Amino acid sequence: MTPAARHAAAIGILDRWLAGEAAEKALTNWARTNRYAGSGDRAAIRDIVFQSIRCRRSFAHLSGAETGRGLILGALRAAQTDPATVFTGDRFAPAPLTDAEFATETALPPAPSGNVALDCPDWLRPLLDRALGDQALAVLEALRHRAPVFLRVNSLRATVDQAVAALQAEGIDTRPAPLSPRALEVTGNARRVQTSAAFAAGLVELQDAASQAVVDLLPLTAGARVLDLCAGGGGKSLAMAARMSLQIFAHDIDAGRLSDLPARAGRAGAPLHLLDDAEGPERMAPFDLVLADAPCSGSGSWRRAPEAKWRLTAERLTQLCAIQDSILTRAAALVAPGGVLAYATCSLLEDENSDRIAAFLDRHPDWRCDLSRQFTPLDGADGFFAAILRRVD
CATH class of the missing domain: 3.40.50.150 (Vaccinia Virus protein VP39)
Structure with missing residues (x-):
């Protein structure tokens, strides 16, 4: 699939999500009816969809429309990518920009600010400020971005060094995560983990590093x-x-x-x-x-x-x-x-x-x-x- 076709697929999936369907279900249903899409296409579309959900308010602001098409247009503008390279109207690509969309392209809305820029629901902001204090802005900004992938080395099957070596042999790069002595952050080829021999043999489990740190606290x-x-x-x-x-x-x-x-x-x-x-x-x-x-x-x-x-x-x-x-x-x-x-x-x-x-x-x-x-x-x-x-x- 071309990048434009992937964005067109994401638009349809986001419209279903905005109508109330769970994103995972919408992605699965799309994949079942579009079996020509390879694993790389499905992964790319998934990334586009979930980033658009993370940044729903700011992307909608940048496009002026809270629709699947609007979120994708806003995402492209946020990334400073020319929307005309995606909204081409070619086969499988989104339709060209409308006159109204082109008008906003030549006179972009002001940059999002406040809770819109942070993609935070207004009612939640006071609760997060109370909980996080002067860290609230930085945490909210972090929540707008994709999370790292972490593994827990299973000490019943391997040492950390053995697990790292086994993963490396399969092209999966990792580095120690400081929150827990058995935590690894995946820095390369994360999508290979669940099909790897190291995973199948029980050397590692997918588990967030902070979740591991909670277990470390247990007496x-x-x-x-x-x-x-x-x-x-x-x-x-x-x-x-x-x-x-x-x-x-x-x-x-x-x-x-x-x-x-x-x-x-x-x-x-x-x-x-x-x-x-x-x-x-x-x-x-x-x-x-x-x-x-x-x-x-x-x-x-x-x-x-x-x-x-x-x-x-x-x-x-x-x-x-x-x-x-x-x-x-x-x-x-x-x-x-x-x-x-x-x-x-x-x-x-x-x-x-x-x-x-x-x-x-x-x-x-x-x-x-x-x-x-x-x-x-x-x-x-x-x-x-x-x-x-x-x-x-």
């Missing part, structure tokens, strides 16, 4: 009974299993999210026990450590999942905070005497982080917070929050 002891209460895909369960020998139990209210975990655990050589609804956490309690990686706004990972930024509302945030409170209360009841409750989110917002810990401690004066840590994209990876809680003796 694990050999042989402990550990519950990953909101396990999702199970990445933190696998990371804990790689740290030391533990009895790890994984549970999620949406059992479908755990469907791939047995195969991943087998590949990694990580013994895990999945708890379904019939064999729930309450029946297996108590646990020496309970990790509650709670559902949240995902604001720390908006570089990877930019749709969430535009879907979040004040009402939904209030609902999430209530869910987080209930999860903390449930998790606390599962902790053995002298045990630990670890709370985590991939959020940047105090509403979901320190405020939830404060509210929990108000409700449970027999608990204390031993440690809390906020990671932001300025640390090099996703935004994550973690707190370590213990009962007061």
Whole structure:
């Protein structure tokens, strides 16, 4: 496909997204009906689509239209690329610029400013300012750009040096990521990782470096009974299993999210026990450590999942905070005497982080917070929050 044809495809996909369809679904449906497109074409189109979603407000401002075509026109203007090289009207290319679009091309709108330039919903800005202080502008700018790709070296299968060498032999370049001793940032050929022999052999797992750093904070002891209460895909369960020998139990209210975990655990050589609804956490309690990686706004990972930024509302945030409170209360009841409750989110917002810990401690004066840590994209990876809680003796 030509660059113009790729942009034309992105326009159609973005129109479907703006109409309410999930971007991943729109991309998948496009690929199924356009099987002539190669893997390179699909990857390029995906990059165009997700960058347009990240920068929805500023790109729409630069074109004057919040449509698929408008977002692509705004993206080209932001990149200082002549739109006429893409909007050619040739076969498979977008139609030429209209008179109105050409008029704005000769008299461009003023550069975006404020929340528009930062691609930030207006209602969220005060919450981010409160949480991030003088780092807010830099974090918001970082969220406008694609996230790095990180790997976790699985110490059950390889050392860091062995994993680096195995990846390098397949043309995948990496470098150490400072947030965790087993984290690697992929600097070349990231799209080869999941088809690599190193990945298939369980030497590495895809996992954000800040997510790995959260696991590093957990006060694990050999042989402990550990519950990953909101396990999702199970990445933190696998990371804990790689740290030391533990009895790890994984549970999620949406059992479908755990469907791939047995195969991943087998590949990694990580013994895990999945708890379904019939064999729930309450029946297996108590646990020496309970990790509650709670559902949240995902604001720390908006570089990877930019749709969430535009879907979040004040009402939904209030609902999430209530869910987080209930999860903390449930998790606390599962902790053995002298045990630990670890709370985590991939959020940047105090509403979901320190405020939830404060509210929990108000409700449970027999608990204390031993440690809390906020990671932001300025640390090099996703935004994550973690707190370590213990009962007061």
